[in-house]
Amino acid sequence: MTILVFVGSLLLAMAMGIPIAFSLLASGVALMWHLDLFDAQILTQNVIGGADSFPLLAVPFFMLAGEIMNVGGLSKRIVDFALALVGHVKGGLGYVTIMAGCLLSALSGSAVADAAALTALLLPMMVRAGHDKPRAAGLIAATGVIGPVIPPSIGLVIFGVAANVSISKLFLAAIVPGLLIGGALWITWAWLVRREKIVPPPRKSSAEIAAAFRNALWALMLPVIILVGLRMGVFTPTEAAVVAAVYALFVSTVVYREITWRDLYAIFVNAAKTSAIVMFLIAAAMVSAWLITVADLPSKIVGMLQPFMGNQMLLMIAIMVLVMVVGTAMDMTPTILILTPVLMPVVKAAGIDPVYFGVLFIINNSIGLVTPPVGTVLNVVAGVGKISMDDVTRGVVPFMLAEFAILFVMVAFPQLVIVPARWFGG
Numbered sequence: 001m002t003i004l005v006f007v008g009s010l011l012l013a014m015a016m017g018i019p020i021a022f023s024l025l026a027s028g029v030a031l032m033w034h035l036d037l038f039d040a041q042i043l044t045q046n047v048i049g050g051a052d053s054f055p056l057l058a059v060p061f062f063m064l065a066g067e068i069m070n071v072g073g074l075s076k077r078i079v080d081f082a083l084a085l086v087g088h089v090k091g092g093l094g095y096v097t098i099m100a101g102c103l104l105s106a107l108s109g110s111a112v113a114d115a116a117a118l119t120a121l122l123l124p125m126m127v128r129a130g131h132d133k134p135r136a137a138g139l140i141a142a143t144g145v146i147g148p149v150i151p152p153s154i155g156l157v158i159f160g161v162a163a164n165v166s167i168s169k170l171f172l173a174a175i176v177p178g179l180l181i182g183g184a185l186w187i188t189w190a191w192l193v194r195r196e197k198i199v200p201p202p203r204k205s206s207a208e209i210a211a212a213f214r215n216a217l218w219a220l221m222l223p224v225i226i227l228v229g230l231r232m233g234v235f236t237p238t239e240a241a242v243v244a245a246v247y248a249l250f251v252s253t254v255v256y257r258e259i260t261w262r263d264l265y266a267i268f269v270n271a272a273k274t275s276a277i278v279m280f281l282i283a284a285a286m287v288s289a290w291l292i293t294v295a296d297l298p299s300k301i302v303g304m305l306q307p308f309m310g311n312q313m314l315l316m317i318a319i320m321v322l323v324m325v326v327g328t329a330m331d332m333t334p335t336i337l338i339l340t341p342v343l344m345p346v347v348k349a350a351g352i353d354p355v356y357f358g359v360l361f362i363i364n365n366s367i368g369l370v371t372p373p374v375g376t377v378l379n380v381v382a383g384v385g386k387i388s389m390d391d392v393t394r395g396v397v398p399f400m401l402a403e404f405a406i407l408f409v410m411v412a413f414p415q416l417v418i419v420p421a422r423w424f425g426g
Contacts, residue, residue, distance in 0.1 A: 005034045006288070010338075020334045021277075021284040028287035035294065046290050051283040054238060055167060058157045059282075060275035061241035065248045066113040067271045069104075072252025072259045074219035075117040077212075078103045081220070084212035088203035091193035093126045094139055095186065101143035102182045105150035106223030107244070111332075111369050115144030115377045119384040130198050133387060138395025141370050141381045142185055145403060148332065148366045150178035152226055152240060155332055155362045158282065160237075162289070162340040165354045167237040168230050174359045175227075176420035177410060181363070184402040192398060218251045278333055285337030305346055315350050316357070316411045319343060320364055324404070327368020331376055335365050356417050360410055367403050370396050 009030035013023035025047075032038040069075050082099040086092050097118055104114045118140045126136035148155035151171035160167035204212070213220075225247065226240045235243060252259040259267070308315040326335050340361075347357045369377040372393045382389045410416050 006031050006291075020331065021281045024281070024284040024288055024334065024338070028284075028291055031288070031291045035291070037291075037294065042290075043287060046287040047283045049286065051279050051286075053161055055157060055161050055236075056279070056282065058152075058167075058238045058241035059154055059278055060271065061238075061245045062152055062154050062157075063110065063275045063278070064268070064271040065107070065241065065244040066110045067267045067274075068245065068248040068252050068259070069107050069219070070113060070117045071263065071267055072248060073256045074107065074222075074248060074251065075100075075104055076121060077216040077219050077256075078107075079118075079121050081212045081216035084204045084209045088200050090198060090200055091131075091189060091196065092200050093122060093129055093131065094136070094189040094193060097122050097126075097136075097139055097143050098182050098185050098189065101140075101146050102150060102179065103220070103223070105146045105148075105178060106152070106226070107219070107248075110154055111144040111147035111366060111377050112380050114147040115141060115380050116384050118143060119381050123381075123385045123387075129200075131193075131196065132395070133385075134391035134395035135192060136395070137381050137385050137387050137392045138397070138399055139185065139189055140385075141375075141377050141392060141396045142399030142403060143182075144377045144381070145366045145370055146178050146181055148369075149174050149181060149359075149363055151175065151230075152237065152244065153362065154278070155336060155365060156358070157237060158278075158333060158336050159340060159358050159362055161282075162285075162337060163344045163354060163358060165358055169355045170358050170362075171227075171230055171237060173355050173417055173420070174362070177359055177363060177406075177417055180406050180410070180416065181403055184406045185399055188399055188402040218255050222247055222251075281333050282337060285334065288338065289341040309350050312350055312352055313411065315346070316352065316360070317408070319346070320360065320407065320411060323361065323364040324368070324371075327365060328371045330368075332365045332369055335368065336362070353414075353418060356414055359417050360407065363403075363407055363410075367400060367407065370400050 006027055010023055010027035013026040014020065018026065029038065029043070032043070079096065079100045082096040082103070086095045086099065089095065100122070101114060101118060104117060119137070123133075123136055123140060127133050151174055153171065153174060156170040156174060157167055159165070160170050222244060226244060229235050229243065230237065230240060305315060305318065308318050323335070323339065326339065343361070344354065347354060369375060372378065375393070378389060378392050378396065381387070382392045
């Protein structure tokens with residue numbers, strides 16, 4: 001009955017069109033009434049305490065870094081460098097999209113920011129080159145999924161805080177899985193584009209490639225600084241977010257000089273608005289998280305999943321299917337905040353590595369950003385690219401299936417995540 005009250009009140013509030021943060025608060029209040037624990041003071045304390053976390057400071061700083069990179073020319077120079085490397089091969093613009101997506105993922109950690117930048121820069125070029133517009137838009141949307149996987153990742157930060165798992169270990173464990181997703185997209189694009197009659201642009205000369213590399217060098221140094229700093233213990237993930245924002249600001253204003261001091265106000269406001277939405281979601285979800293613990297919902301879920309507890313692979317498959325279903329109707333951040341306190345006790349009881357689970361959980365939630373009907377990234381690509389939602393959805397299907405295939409390969413072969421994580425993590 002407790003599970004029914006929580007899930008039912010949440011779904012009812014969402015069906016009424018209430019924003020997800022307020023729906024979370026409503027479901028928390030409903031659960032409070034059901035447990036006869038309603039107290040406005042407890043509600044307020046959990047909301048305030050939910051956002052009062054030092055590791056969560058990484059969220060607004062990574063948001064700010066992403067805004068600065070898109071406006072300050074770092075994203076454009078990365079795309080230009082990828083164009084110089086592989087733009088001349090058949091379907092080269094698609095490979096450019098995937099390469100640029102992986103590189104941008106190591107800068108901003110936001111699927112929405114990466115997808116918006118790639119759509120604005122590359123979709124018109126792909127259409128002019130003769131590529132099918134829905135397919136090109138679908139590739140860009142699917143590439144945006146890599147944003148929350150390859151570190152730094154806002155999704156991994158939120159999961160790490162909610163699950164009390166080392167964010168540094170999550171970052172280092174997600175590198176290889178993110179690259180595997182990029183590889184799956186590369187193969188899928190190569191298969192789909194083989195019959196297209198596209199005339200690629202001429203190959204860039206060595207001098208042009210070297211020039212593009214020099215122009216992008218400052219941008220390319222940022223992921224190196226962050227990953228080496230985390231690996232060597234120079235700074236924490238929260239401090240890495242500050243380093244990313246300050247570095248991006250310095251490069252954009254002093255080196256590339258594409259941002260003036262007048263531009264900074266709008267950049268900071270946009271970052272603040274996005275951060276406020278995410279932080280309020282986190283704060284609202286902490287009420288539900290506290291009540292989930294009080295109501296002992298995890299033990300009830302463990303009981304429901306008892307038939308799978310003896311087989312880690314079957315349990316992971318069941319959990320991943322559950323997250324897939326939830327991801328079709330709910331955005332990434334609330335899914336993380338709602339399911340993490342419920343699933344983590346199950347994962348620990350089954351003896352599954354929390355870091356391994358966290359990486360796969362975030363990958364699944366990231367793919368949820370391109371699964372209809374909600375698909376936040378699909379909406380972004382449709383809006384920025386001036387293309388219908390139906391066309392983007394049709395174009396993204398083969399790439400989405402490839403990403404789910406990689407996800408379940410990692411479920412079947414945990415070593416693909418665990419072994420590189422140990423190597424990177426020392």
